[in-house]
Amino acid sequence: MSTPSAGPRPSVFKRILPQLVILAVALALNVVVFPDFFHIDFRNGRLFGNLIDVLNRGAPVALLCIGMTLVIATKGIDLSVGAVMAIAGAVAASMVVEGHGWGTALLAAMAAGGLCGLWNGFLVAVLRIQPIVATLVLMVAGRGIAQLVTEGKILTFDNAGLIHLGAGTVAGVPTPILIWIALGALVTFVVRRTALGMLIEAIGINERSSRLAGINSRVLLVCVYLVSGLCAALAGVIVAADIKGADANNAGLWLELDAILAVVIGGNSLLGGRFSIVASLIGALIIQSVNSVILLSGLPPEFNLVIKALLILGILVIQSPRIGNYVYMLRASDIQPQPDRPKPIDHQEKEAAR
């Protein structure tokens, strides 16, 4: 979205500026409908407040969009994350019900999520199936598998350790908030402090040329889907812990779409390439803030989806290559024509010439 400056990399702030502006607008709307929005209380050793709620309720989508950003950066997509959440929640719940500790349950759930991610990665990277189809398989079958694990029931549990992950607090801050911020920081650190992020972008821009340049795209692709599976598993455990039960039918239902939406709002192209996890996370917060506006304003929740749809459409129009071209033309015509400046390409003109 931002025009590349002369430096090697435009500043992070410039990159996330549009997302920050949208977030500020969404939060301002919250204040308009509910003046006490920013008021935060400290009661019973826990922070209370609407802002905390936004951060807390946004945790599952925020976790999902960390993995989803990487997947989309490789020009892929992971439709199975909702189903993987259901599987991970079911595995964690059945482990604690059988009497295992919460650590073992968490590890088992993460292993299940990792396995799902490996399966997706195998289909995409080794069998070369297009990602939307490859992950559709698990999206369709995943909830069935989760049902098998819970044996068709909603498994409830009262393991304090596991519940702590979803509903507890650490130093007054709800655990889910800490988990998604920590994971987001960790993954950002790993991909940006090493060459990994650049290699992932290279795959998304042109896989064949990245392979010719010596990038082991196969292993990287599998890893990217693995990370997505792990993030989904963590989100699944948090959702299950929050309601103290694993609901194979409804856990994470349609969250894959919210996660993709967050990534798109974050200004990441669905066609792969440059990505920003921070911007995606802000995207997740924007979605949650919009949900919060609708809740606080007393509008019937029925309008939630319509507003969300209009929001996507607006963002789509802004991000559309056609519109971008048009805006670029407008700007270019304002500036005095420079002899060495290449003429911007106009699609319509080209088509008319044809």
Place this chain on the structure above:
Amino acid sequence: MIRSTYLPLLITLATFVLAYALCASAYPAMLSFRVVANLLTDNAFLGIAAVGMTFVILSGGIDLSIGSVIAFTGVFLAVILRDTGLHPLVAFALVLALTTGFGAAMGATIHYLEMPPFIVTLAGMFLARGAAYVLSTESVPITHEFYDTLQDMYWKIDGARFRLIGLVMVLTFVVGIITAHRTRFGQNVYALGGGEQTARLMGVPIAATTIGIYAVSGGLAGLSGIVFSLYTSAGYSLATVGVELDAIAAVVIGGTLLTGGYGFVAGTFFGILIMGLIQTYIVFDGTLSSWWTKIVIGGLLFAFILLQKGLTWAAEKRAAQARLRTATGSAALS
């Protein structure tokens, strides 16, 4: 040798025959007309929507909005019939115009804004579902004597009732097959699926075809919604969640290539029947849980995707060998 174009269709057909034979050997009662009639009736709405999805996938696109459009149609009809004195036929025409226009608008967005169909129809999915919620969040019953007349229309063969909605589905498939293979529009859809650049150079009107495809898909989702409202006698905004996935699965199991350009509307018909058969088998068995349906369909989906992949590989290998042969041949000549 069988041409590889027809191979996926033949494999789908063989799968269906084999599956039916297996079911019949376990439960001979499954051979009865009654089961066949129910297979058609129970899958009517899914089948109609899947015809639209076949066109979309043939063109290399995807439409995630159909489940929501079906639900919206149902709620819209129920609310209109409850609150106004309009005849259902007028309401049908109204809702069909609305859903066709909705599809066309999505097609126009995809074409003119150059956005991926996936994300545009995702927005459409939210919009249609949201519109259904806004109309009513509760299930609205439909009580109109015209509905009763339509529901009472059936043809009785051996005690089996072939209902009107099953006939509507079969007719939709017939029209769909003719459109795909015998009209200019159908040829344009295949050409578009083969590659947009090539299609444009061939003189295919890209804009009109893209808009037409999504209009057809939207309109058929509307028809499917009408059939669904006849099937359930109600409109409910939470109904038919995830039907788009079932439709995509049916299209793929029917042998249509997800990258576009190859496939048959007839294949989708057998895809629908295979999925219906799995459900019927589970009902007959009684001990298997219903979630096995999802797992088996997921497995079938995977098998057919693998098959498609294998066929594409084989075709590419042949093409490469042919290229090699002509290359060495011309080298020998010079």
